[in-house]
Amino acid sequence: MGDAQDSDWIERIAREDERALGELHARYAQPLYSMVLRIGASEHEAEEIVQDAFLTVWRGAKSFDPARARVFTWLVTIARNKAIDRLRAAGRTGNPASNPTDVNNPIHLAFFRGMTHVEIAQHLGEPVDAVKSQILTALEDLQKRLKGGNP
């Protein structure tokens, strides 16, 4: 299972194949749900957000180009944006103390808390350039991990 299977699901979803959407959900809903909870949503909110994300996929599958992006990246982007937008609207984002593992990790602060690199530098008390460098290094490590297999 991997990118080819993901692309096949999206092609079938574009043809309104509900079973394909169910299979995509079975594959990715749980990690998305976990991610949204980590961002700070309640269990009820997280289910709604993940559901909305898959509804977005259902509506937008026809315009998705697998050659330009991975399906998993697309799903994560949709669900993360929805979660952060919703929590921001409720004034409930950006509290790194709510998860101790985020406190000193620049990429976690950006990804799960929606913080900019400037905010992260202020939070960590480090120079902005140092934070930029740490983020680039961390993403390059993840690129290597990606080449080793799918999530």
Add this chain to the structure above:
Amino acid sequence: MISPPVHEQAALFALDALPEEERREFLKKVAGDESLAALVAELRDAAALIACDAPACPLPDGAKTRLMARITAERLRSSSPQNGASARRNPAARTKSTGLAALLPWGLAAGFAIFAGILWGERGSDRAAIESEIATQREVSQGLFARVAELETVLAARDSEVARLRGTPPLLASIVWDATAQQGVLKVRGLPAVPDGSDYQLWLIEPGGDTPVSAGVVPIDPDGSANLPFTTETPLGSNPVFFISIEPKGGSPTPEGEVVFGEM
């Protein structure tokens, strides 16, 4: 060749960590540079892996069913009779779904499918009557969809259960039971007329219990539909079993007549 500072910016952009003004400026750079766009795409793929650092949490029970119910409802809402084929596709995939939202759209889709099938086989002189019936069914469906949306809202907020009933003849019946408020509503279509001197009566019983509780006589409209909001005098949990029996006119304190419809 992408310079180190631009490479760093690309990483921040991919992680959505650039302040708004810098983000807009960077977008302009990406728009005119294919190699930079490719780098951003790669970095975005890498950034998405951070999602996997979240501790694994199991999905709530029924999450997939609720999603598929929304998908089905959305598809049927957007379906016109001219493109009804998309609404009829793959009905088997729905048979495992539970809940009102899953039941109603497929019942309606089946109705449209049957009528569309009839339409193909009928002569022109019969078409007008059939088309009129389709229009009527469509009006009914719109009302039911509105009710589904209303009930979904109730379900999302409360300790509620949705049940459906089965019997002979087949009918479209759903019950929403709100254990928190100790109240529910029965919606049914296709009930045949009862014999003179009798009434349909709705009952609830706790799983494993031996004393059914009456939810009242079911008033039937001339078209065989019924809408019965009900409460019970005896408190019940969140998962009672429902059934309908034929009782003497005005109802019985305990079920004595034939049980004609029961929970699936």
